[in-house]
Amino acid sequence: MSTAATERAADAAASAPQPLTMAGALNAALRDAMEADDRVVVYGEDVGPLGGVFRVTDGLQARFGDERVWDSPLAESGIVGTAVGMAMYGLRPVVEMQFDAFSYPAFEQIVSHVAKMRNRTKGHVSLPMVIRIPCAGAIGGVEHHSDSSEAYWAATPGLTVVMPSNPADAYSMLREAIESDDPVVFMEPKSRYWSKATLELPVRTEPMDRAQVVREGSDVTLIGYGPTVRTALDAAAAAEAEGLSIEVVDLRSLSPFDDETVGASVRKTSRAAVIHEAAQFGGYGAEVAARLTERNFFHLAAPILRITGWDIPYPSPKLEEHHLPTPDRVLDALASWEWDLA
Amino acid sequence: MSLNVEHHETRVLPSEKPLRLLDNAGHALHGRETGGFELPPVETLLELYRRMVIARRFDVQVTALTKQGRLATYPSAYGQEACEIGVISAITADDWFFPTYRDSIALLTRGLAPAEILQSFRGDWHNGWDQHAHRTASMATPLATQALHAVGLAHAARLRRDPIVTLTYLGDGATSEGDAHEAFNFAAVWQTPTVFLVQNNQFAISTPLARQTHATTLADKAVGYGMPGYHVDGNDIAAMYAVASAAVERARSGGGPTLIEGLTYRIESHTNSDDPTRYRQQRDVEHWKRRDPIERLEKYLVSEGALTDVVRAEIGEAAEELAARTRDAMSEEPQLDPLELFDHVYATPRAALAEQRAALEAELAAHAAHVAHAGAAGVPAR
Ligand SMILES: Cc1ncc(C[n+]2csc(CCOP(=O)(O)OP(=O)(O)O)c2C)c(N)n1
Numbered sequence: 001m002s003t004a005a006t007e008r009a010a011d012a013a014a015s016a017p018q019p020l021t022m023a024g025a026l027n028a029a030l031r032d033a034m035e036a037d038d039r040v041v042v043y044g045e046d047v048g049p050l051g052g053v054f055r056v057t058d059g060l061q062a063r064f065g066d067e068r069v070w071d072s073p074l075a076e077s078g079i080v081g082t083a084v085g086m087a088m089y090g091l092r093p094v095v096e097m098q099f100d101a102f103s104y105p106a107f108e109q110i111v112s113h114v115a116k117m118r119n120r121t122k123g124h125v126s127l128p129m130v131i132r133i134p135c136a137g138a139i140g141g142v143e144h145h146s147d148s149s150e151a152y153w154a155a156t157p158g159l160t161v162v163m164p165s166n167p168a169d170a171y172s173m174l175r176e177a178i179e180s181d182d183p184v185v186f187m188e189p190k191s192r193y194w195s196k197a198t199l200e201l202p203v204r205t206e207p208m209d210r211a212q213v214v215r216e217g218s219d220v221t222l223i224g225y226g227p228t229v230r231t232a233l234d235a236a237a238a239a240e241a242e243g244l245s246i247e248v249v250d251l252r253s254l255s256p257f258d259d260e261t262v263g264a265s266v267r268k269t270s271r272a273a274v275i276h277e278a279a280q281f282g283g284y285g286a287e288v289a290a291r292l293t294e295r296n297f298f299h300l301a302a303p304i305l306r307i308t309g310w311d312i313p314y315p316s317p318k319l320e321e322h323h324l325p326t327p328d329r330v331l332d333a334l335a336s337w338e339w340d341l342a
Numbered sequence: 343m344s345l346n347v348e349h350h351e352t353r354v355l356p357s358e359k360p361l362r363l364l365d366n367a368g369h370a371l372h373g374r375e376t377g378g379f380e381l382p383p384v385e386t387l388l389e390l391y392r393r394m395v396i397a398r399r400f401d402v403q404v405t406a407l408t409k410q411g412r413l414a415t416y417p418s419a420y421g422q423e424a425c426e427i428g429v430i431s432a433i434t435a436d437d438w439f440f441p442t443y444r445d446s447i448a449l450l451t452r453g454l455a456p457a458e459i460l461q462s463f464r465g466d467w468h469n470g471w472d473q474h475a476h477r478t479a480s481m482a483t484p485l486a487t488q489a490l491h492a493v494g495l496a497h498a499a500r501l502r503r504d505p506i507v508t509l510t511y512l513g514d515g516a517t518s519e520g521d522a523h524e525a526f527n528f529a530a531v532w533q534t535p536t537v538f539l540v541q542n543n544q545f546a547i548s549t550p551l552a553r554q555t556h557a558t559t560l561a562d563k564a565v566g567y568g569m570p571g572y573h574v575d576g577n578d579i580a581a582m583y584a585v586a587s588a589a590v591e592r593a594r595s596g597g598g599p600t601l602i603e604g605l606t607y608r609i610e611s612h613t614n615s616d617d618p619t620r621y622r623q624q625r626d627v628e629h630w631k632r633r634d635p636i637e638r639l640e641k642y643l644v645s646e647g648a649l650t651d652v653v654r655a656e657i658g659e660a661a662e663e664l665a666a667r668t669r670d671a672m673s674e675e676p677q678l679d680p681l682e683l684f685d686h687v688y689a690t691p692r693a694a695l696a697e698q699r700a701a702l703e704a705e706l707a708a709h710a711a712h713v714a715h716a717g718a719a720g721v722p723a724r
Binding site: 041067072073075080081082084085086087090105109112118119120121123124125126158180209256257259 | 467468469470473474480482484487492493495496497499501502508520521524527531682685687690692
């Protein structure tokens with residue numbers, strides 16, 4: 001086959017329903033976004049021939065050339081800071097931070113410039129850029145490879161912060177993030193990279209600023225995002241056997257927070273718990289619990305619980321199972337409420 | 343990357359003695375000290391002189407207004423005019439400039455209005471001018487961060503095949519920041535058309551250069567990145583302009599970035615809230631005052647017969663006119679709309695922000711009603 005024919009065949013195969021991992025779905029989203037808009041450029045550490053350490057950028061350089069996809073010097077502040085200049089000039093850079101904890105050298109650029117540029121320039125400069133951050137743990141990573149940094153970003157006005165939990169959302173939300181005129185911190189839960197779904201591309205799920213009820217239930221609302229949606233679903237399945245009906249909400253977007261969808265669920269069940277891997281103290285769950293309480297106090301039968309990692313630096317691989325919230329820990333927490341079963 | 347140009351010879355060590363084209367007495371120099379650069383034509387130098395005189399008048403005026411409390415703060419560039427004006431004069435209106443908080447007078451030369459330049463120091467808004475119209479970014483306060491923006495924009499322009507150059511200014515202290523290193527390195531690896539001016543005014547607030555770097559000159563740093571570096575007498579605008587023009591031309595023709603160090607001195611304090619007597623000797627200040635960049639060029643221009651009394655008077659009038667305009671601009675209280683606080687946070691509207699905007703609107707309305715009621719009841723409105 002000619003190269004063009006091979007590519008056409010590959011494209012046809014891409015749109016037919018096929019099992020895709022989340023990493024594969026993200027890869028397809030990048031490819032389709034670059035195809036659709038030649039302003040989209042992709043760079044970062046090892047994203048070229050290697051395709052990124054998680055292969056999310058696999059094959060993109062071969063397809064689009066090294067003026068659209070390239071390996072940058074090893075410098076996170078440099079990657080984000082140059083993306084600011086590129087976005088100012090009309091490109092739509094999608095940059096990769098190799099691992100969550102290695103995004104910290106870029107903290108200043110993200111917080112002081114990416115988040116504020118539109119505001120400080122009275123709307124004259126928008127920064128349509130996406131900062132992809134593989135995040136969270138449960139992959140046996142050594143130190144600095146399993147952090148949950150979402151609360152830092154979510155606490156920063158000017159940023160949009162999203163985290164998909166499944167391949168369909170991963171595809172859809174990344175396309176949407178790239179199309180957004182606002183800068184998006186796009187967090188990718190590493191432990192879900194290899195989760196699979198059969199998808200017909202281009203799949204478009206709910207808008208990325210909406211939370212989604214991924215399991216209906218009547219007694220309790222479990223709120224998770226990214227890796228803990230799986231934990232919540234497993235807990236819900238286990239609880240069913242005990243006659244407890246659990247509704248699971250996947251937040252999808254951490255900033256903005258979808259008060260409407262989550263609030264409706266909480267008012268329906270009157271009980272809620274939020275689950276995340278990050279430490280509890282000052283964590284994102286505190287925000288969730290506080291805003292839900294402020295808006296729904298008289299609908300609540302019990303205080304909102306947080307089931308989280310401990311307030312410790314992320315542990316070594318052999319101990320991480322003791323840190324991460326498990327379905328059992330979720331069920332134990334729910335049992336701590338005084339249940340008036342009458 | 344395929345945009346890479348061939349490697350240029352960049353291993354030339356900057357000279358330890360700063361390059362100069364005019365000595366302190368305003369005499370044209372020849373030979374080694376000039377580093378092979380030519381003295382710009384006298385008409386060009388006269389125009390640069392004019393810009394420096396006007397810029398200094400502006401700087402002095404704004405410092406005075408700050409002392410009167412019209413501005414919250416102002417970082418003066420008194421004494422640094424040759425760096426500020428010489429280098430910005432080497433780029434065109436199509437090129438992009440990425441300034442720091444110190445570079446108000448470069449912005450003035452760039453054509454921004456006093457009210458635009460000073461809005462952040464007065465406290466109106468951080469940086470509200472139209473950056474694309476002026477091809478001039480906001481003044482950056484986090485040190486060295488803007489240098490990366492300059493490199494990124496230059497790279498984007500190259501990808502588009504637009505022959506523009508980006509220019510960014512940094513202080514000597516800023517060269518210690520990681521972002522300065524990252525910007526130099528990215529620019530050299532990507533061969534972006536970027537000119538870095540390091541204004542070595544010898545202090546970072548109170549920290550002297552010797553506590554900032556162990557390098558012989560800041561221009562030496564360029565060598566390690568694989569780009570040319572020039573150590574220039576920052577009070578000689580002829581040299582600053584000539585070196586910058588060559589760097590801009592090289593950048594525009596695909597020759598990559600250049601680092602220029604202008605060796606100068608900050609005559610004023612860091613900002614109005616700083617007490618320089620705690621960390622420097624008045625005799626050093628006096629020494630540097632005797633090396634004033636404007637006086638040096640003036641001597642040359644007078645000796646060439648280019649600066650007549652008529653021209654001098656005309657420049658003086660233009661400077662006074664600008665000072666008056668600056669006073670006027672700062673004497674009017676800006677009309678600010680508190681609700682605009684919510685207007686420029688996201689391009690995509692957010693429900694939560696709309697709620698908060700409505701809350702502030704209600705607060706403002708309640709306050710206005712209270713004031714009106716108090717007025718009606720004969721209580722003096724506060
Ligand atoms: C990242 C960062 N750290 C600290 C500061 C506080 N600060 C403002 S100006 C300054 C000194 C900068 O000195 P230099 O780079 O030499 O520039 P100059 O003010 O002398 O022009 C410092 C420490 C800052 N603005 N940004």
